Amino acid sequence: MADSSEMTINLAVFGRTQTGKSAVGNSLLGSLDFESHCSPSSVTTQCRLGRSCRISGIIRSKGHEQGLRVQVLDTPAYPHTSLSKEQVTDTVRSALAHYFGKEGLHLALLVLRADLPLCLDESNHTIQFMQELLGPTWKDFTVVLLTHADKAEEAGFGEEAYLHSASSTLLSLLSLVQHKYVFLNNQKSIIKEERAIVLRKLLGFIRQNNYQVLLLNHKE
Numbered sequence: 001m002a003d004s005s006e007m008t009i010n011l012a013v014f015g016r017t018q019t020g021k022s023a024v025g026n027s028l029l030g031s032l033d034f035e036s037h038c039s040p041s042s043v044t045t046q047c048r049l050g051r052s053c054r055i056s057g058i059i060r061s062k063g064h065e066q067g068l069r070v071q072v073l074d075t076p077a078y079p080h081t082s083l084s085k086e087q088v089t090d091t092v093r094s095a096l097a098h099y100f101g102k103e104g105l106h107l108a109l110l111v112l113r114a115d116l117p118l119c120l121d122e123s124n125h126t127i128q129f130m131q132e133l134l135g136p137t138w139k140d141f142t143v144v145l146l147t148h149a150d151k152a153e154e155a156g157f158g159e160e161a162y163l164h165s166a167s168s169t170l171l172s173l174l175s176l177v178q179h180k181y182v183f184l185n186n187q188k189s190i191i192k193e194e195r196a197i198v199l200r201k202l203l204g205f206i207r208q209n210n211y212q213v214l215l216l217n218h219k220e
């Protein structure tokens with residue numbers, strides 16, 4: 001099965017409701033696999049795996065072009081408007097084991113909105129959730145994905161200005177995950193070049209981890 005001319009990366013999105021998790025999945029896959037829209041109640045209620053087609057022009061290895069395939073697991077939010085914490089945890093755990101139990105997870109994408117401040121309670125709950133779900137090494141495999149970068153930018157916060165003005169809670173979280181973060185404008189990432197930039201950043205984090213994966217052998 002392993003094809004040296006091709007690499008597959010396994011990703012999963014996590015985070016609060018309406019942060020843009022499903023939109024992130026769609027952006028990375030270059031598709032509209034996941035239902036994503038504005039809603040006063042949580043849209044995603046089940047986990048779903050999306051697979052991209054072969055993406056070229058992103059990786060070169062020893063002078064050769066290597067194809068990239070992206071697999072993204074879309075998940076229901078925590079907290080959720082209709083599911084309890086136990087329901088979300090159970091459904092996400094079994095999906096992670098089902099889809100990535102053998103191959104492992106390269107990166108967990110913790111999705112936050114760049115246009116909303118992160119408060120301490122919210123951050124603590126999220127950290128606890130990630131820890132419970134992914135185990136003690138969760139920080140090594142977590143990337144903070146800041147969506148709605150377009151809105152932050154409209155308000156005069158480019159990436160640098162944003163980080164200068166960010167709450168100490170967000171800065172602590174970024175430091176906890178060893179400054180693995182990406183700003184993303186999901187509206188724009190339908191553009192091929194934008195998607196390539198984000199994928200290259202994620203591949204950089206995977207390389208930093210020496211291509212290690214998070215193994216998800218959950219004992220119930």
Ligand SMILES: Nc1nc2c(ncn2[C@@H]2O[C@H](COP(=O)(O)OP(=O)(O)OP(=O)(O)O)[C@@H](O)[C@H]2O)c(=O)[nH]1
Pocket residue numbers: 016017018019020021022023024035036037038039041042043044045076077147148149150151184185186187
């Ligand atoms: N302007 C802007 N809107 C975005 C961005 N990302 C997502 N959205 C919008 O945010 C809304 C919610 O997006 P979803 O992808 O459904 O968010 P979600 O986190 O999957 O939501 P739930 O499944 O309900 O938890 C949609 O209307 C998206 O178009 C972004 O980067 N910029």
Ligand SMILES: [Mg+2]
Pocket residue numbers: 021022023035036043044075
């Ligand atoms: Mg969703």
